[in-house]
Amino acid sequence: MYEFIAFYIFAISTVILFLITVLSKNVLYAMTSLAGGMVMISGFFFLLGADFLGVVQLIVYVGAVMALYAFAMMFFDTTKDVKEKYNSPRLVFLLGGLMAVVFVVIFSAPIIGENLQVASPITNGVGNAEAVGIVLFTKYLVPFEVAAIMLLVAMVAGIILAGKKMDESLTTTVLPLVDKESEDEILKKESR
Amino acid sequence: MGLEKFKNRNVGTQNYKKLDLTHPPKSGWCRFKQVASRTFKPELFVGLWVTLREMINALFRGKMHTTQYPLEKLPISPRYRAIHEMLRLLESGHYRCIGCGLCEKICISNCIAMETRYDENQRKEVSEYTINFGRCIFCGYCAEVCPELAIVHGGRYENASEQRASFSLFEDMLTPIDKLNLQQEYQGFGAISPNADDNIKKTPLAY
Amino acid sequence: MDGTMLPEVTAVGVIIKAILILAVISAIAGFGTYIERKVLAFMQRRVGPNHVGPYGLLQLAADGIKLFTKEDIIPQHANRLIFAVAPAITAATAFIALGAVPVFPGFTIPFVDVYVPSIASDVNVGILFVLGMMAAGLYGPLLAGMAQSNKWGILGSARTAIQFLSYEVVTGLSLLAPIMMVGSLSFVDFNNYQSDGTWLVVYQPVAFILFLIAGYAETNRTPFDLLEHEAEIVSGYVTEYSGMRWGMFFIGEYANMITIGIIASVVFLGGYNDWWIFPGWIMILAKIAFSFFFMLWVRAAWPHVRPDQLMWLCWKVLMPLAVINVVITGIVMMAG
Numbered sequence: 001m002y003e004f005i006a007f008y009i010f011a012i013s014t015v016i017l018f019l020i021t022v023l024s025k026n027v028l029y030a031m032t033s034l035a036g037g038m039v040m041i042s043g044f045f046f047l048l049g050a051d052f053l054g055v056v057q058l059i060v061y062v063g064a065v066m067a068l069y070a071f072a073m074m075f076f077d078t079t080k081d082v083k084e085k086y087n088s089p090r091l092v093f094l095l096g097g098l099m100a101v102v103f104v105v106i107f108s109a110p111i112i113g114e115n116l117q118v119a120s121p122i123t124n125g126v127g128n129a130e131a132v133g134i135v136l137f138t139k140y141l142v143p144f145e146v147a148a149i150m151l152l153v154a155m156v157a158g159i160i161l162a163g164k165k166m167d168e169s170l171t172t173t174v175l176p177l178v179d180k181e182s183e184d185e186i187l188k189k190e191s192r
Numbered sequence: 193m194g195l196e197k198f199k200n201r202n203v204g205t206q207n208y209k210k211l212d213l214t215h216p217p218k219s220g221w222c223r224f225k226q227v228a229s230r231t232f233k234p235e236l237f238v239g240l241w242v243t244l245r246e247m248i249n250a251l252f253r254g255k256m257h258t259t260q261y262p263l264e265k266l267p268i269s270p271r272y273r274a275i276h277e278m279l280r281l282l283e284s285g286h287y288r289c290i291g292c293g294l295c296e297k298i299c300i301s302n303c304i305a306m307e308t309r310y311d312e313n314q315r316k317e318v319s320e321y322t323i324n325f326g327r328c329i330f331c332g333y334c335a336e337v338c339p340e341l342a343i344v345h346g347g348r349y350e351n352a353s354e355q356r357a358s359f360s361l362f363e364d365m366l367t368p369i370d371k372l373n374l375q376q377e378y379q380g381f382g383a384i385s386p387n388a389d390d391n392i393k394k395t396p397l398a399y
Numbered sequence: 400m401d402g403t404m405l406p407e408v409t410a411v412g413v414i415i416k417a418i419l420i421l422a423v424i425s426a427i428a429g430f431g432t433y434i435e436r437k438v439l440a441f442m443q444r445r446v447g448p449n450h451v452g453p454y455g456l457l458q459l460a461a462d463g464i465k466l467f468t469k470e471d472i473i474p475q476h477a478n479r480l481i482f483a484v485a486p487a488i489t490a491a492t493a494f495i496a497l498g499a500v501p502v503f504p505g506f507t508i509p510f511v512d513v514y515v516p517s518i519a520s521d522v523n524v525g526i527l528f529v530l531g532m533m534a535a536g537l538y539g540p541l542l543a544g545m546a547q548s549n550k551w552g553i554l555g556s557a558r559t560a561i562q563f564l565s566y567e568v569v570t571g572l573s574l575l576a577p578i579m580m581v582g583s584l585s586f587v588d589f590n591n592y593q594s595d596g597t598w599l600v601v602y603q604p605v606a607f608i609l610f611l612i613a614g615y616a617e618t619n620r621t622p623f624d625l626l627e628h629e630a631e632i633v634s635g636y637v638t639e640y641s642g643m644r645w646g647m648f649f650i651g652e653y654a655n656m657i658t659i660g661i662i663a664s665v666v667f668l669g670g671y672n673d674w675w676i677f678p679g680w681i682m683i684l685a686k687i688a689f690s691f692f693f694m695l696w697v698r699a700a701w702p703h704v705r706p707d708q709l710m711w712l713c714w715k716v717l718m719p720l721a722v723i724n725v726v727i728t729g730i731v732m733m734a735g
Contacts, residue, residue, distance in 0.1 A: 028481050028545055035538060051524045052584075058531035062538075063567055069541055070560040073553065129524065129584055227716070239700040243442040250444040257444040 003047055010043040025081040027072045035065040052129045268347045269385035270378070273330040276323060277346035278366040279378070285369055288342035291316035295334035295343055303327035304334060321362035325351070335378070344378040413520065420497050428653035429459045435695050442699035469642035474547055477639065481546035486644040489539030489651035496532035497654060499525045500661045501586050502687075504671045504679040524584040529662065530570060533617055533655060537563050539648065540626055544636035555635025558625045561706050565713035566616035566623075572721035573609035576728040577602075577666055586662075590670030598669040605724045607667045609717055614659040616709065619652060621698035625706050660690035 045054030440447030544556025
């Protein structure tokens with residue numbers, strides 16, 4: 001009974017929060033509702049008894065959205081609305097619709113095909129974290145390691161991208177005085 | 193000494209003594225050594241100990257530094273020029289002012305107003321004496337010029353009041369007759385403050 | 400509530416505990432401000448608040464009245480909704496985090512004969528839950544700074560993000576080694592692991608120090624109080640706040656300090672086990688009080704660091720140390 005009520009509370013608030021994320025023009029609202037939606041999703045894990053996954057969801061997405069906030073802070077004036085620019089609204093509509101259809105098909109296919117069955121049933125006496133660990137290091141070892149290597153690659157790439165001019169200071173470097181035109185030319189050249 | 197030295201604004205070439213500081217570490221290994229030595233030397237704990245020691249001093253050894261101002265006041269230096277006081281003669285209790293009018297004359301902001309008359313003994317008597325504290329600049333000339341040490345600067349430095357008049361009448365400034373035995377003789381402008389000995393301290397860099 | 404030994408733990412009990420936590424901790428958090436002012440004053444040989452009530456004890460009430468009656472100002476160009484919600488996030492997450500930490504040993508109410516475990520909700524991933532909630536609490540400063548359309552505020556929230564990204568890794572990795580030793584994420588298991596009298600800090604001194612450092616960064620205590628450092632960014636994220644909203648930030652901060660104190664006591668300092676002749680509840684109160692005092696002590700003694708120094712410290716010094724600590728712990732466990 002309680003779980004039933006809790007599930008609908010979490011479900012409705014998740015849907016509403018993510019709708020705000022998509023539809024709002026204000027960066028602050030969008031980000032905040034995204035974070036709130038992530039927290040609500042972790043509620044589902046707690047309902048299902050997967051405490052560990054719920055907490056991991058909480059921690060990981062709190063951090064991820066926090067980094068997203070940092071970018072929002074850099075790129076937008078958070079107190080004003082964002083003006084979106086559509087180059088071709090039709091393309092956006094088409095792609096968005098296509099993605100929605102794909103997702104619906106992916107998630108509904110198993111339900112239509114056969115009734116869902118629990119792949120790895122809960123074993124008594126083994127805690128949540130242990131179960132995750134056992135599955136992760138036996139059945140899904142290869143995907144796990146591949147994901148780790150992917151993250152490593154991303155990290156190295158990030159360091160290389162950022163580290164090119166790391167030993168030059170942006171603030172103390174004295175640029176030679178150039179007139180506006182040549183500065184623009186230099187910028188163009190660099191952007192090419 | 194000529195003015196040249198004052199006009200030299202080139203601070204970089206003056207004779208400053210440079211402290212013998214250690215050089216900042218150059219290589220990564222040196223920097224690591226610095227970090228390691230700072231981590232394992234108990235420098236941080238010296239800081240903790242200093243604050244704890246001061247807390248013990250304050251709580252248990254009575255070295256609390258606070259003066260709880262409205263309740264307790266530090267003695268004020270005789271050099272301080274606060275609200276004036278009119279003193280009395282210690283023997284007779286009569287006020288010292290002889291009505292010579294020098295203070296009124298010398299007052300550069302024209303804030304002293306006095307009226308005098310002869311009493312029945314053909315002695316000068318002060319009938320009106322006011323100081324306008326809206327004008328007074330507390331220069332201290334009146335006290336300096338007074339031949340009888342009658343007007344001095346006292347210790348009343350809390351000047352907030354609803355009415356200036358509550359400071360400025362002769363009767364207000366005069367020592368109350370029942371407190372004549374508490375009247376302090378004026379030490380003079382060069383005098384040191386009564387608690388000067390307590391104020392002498394070691395430079396607080398002993399640690 | 401996994402009911403292995405526990406008899407009935409009804410919903411009523413949980414609600415009572417939640418109300419108790421809310422009431423007691425917010426009172427203690429308010430009282431903590433008085434303690435902080437007093438201790439800092441003593442360490443600087445001042446008297447501190449001493450006019451309201453005996454020894455200034457009623458200063459708390461005076462502050463409360465002041466905060467409640469102060470005008471609640473929302474700046475003109477601020478994002479009103481987010482501005483209003485942000486303080487509630489800080490306070491609420493601080494209290495939610497406290498819901499999953501055990502403070503006292505379980506006890507039996509006399510006459511009624513009901514066994515009461517002193518924890519509102521024994522989540523079996525308690526440590527992660529508390530850390531996650533405290534991390535979510537940083538959304539308060541972040542949103543507050545961004546919503547108030549104030550330069551100092553936005554600097555404060557930028558620093559929040561920096562600080563969060565710095566300490567989070569260290570907190571997790573430093574707690575990982577004790578978690579490996581105990582083999583559980585539940586605070587109660589941590590406490591029972593140390594019931595033989597040997598504190599975990601003996602086995603894991605490095606992890607303890609790392610956790611303390613990261614915990615100070617997590618609660619914005621002094622060596623790392625970058626978010627609202629007056630000398631640099633006026634008040635950071637609370638620049639535009641006044642009245643009770645500001646007070647909620649304050650209560651949240653102090654509740655977080657208490658939480659860190661409880662975690663440090665339960666995980667590293669032997670929890671609420673009896674020690675020598677002292678019963679467990681006195682021991683844990685003493686430990687929490689000491690770790691609270693230590694935070695104030697550190698604030699009186701040490702200067703604070705720059706944001707880039709914090710990042711350097713966390714990523715280049717503390718994180719490798721934590722990783723090495725975890726690896727060594729693993730090797731020793733495998734060997735032994």
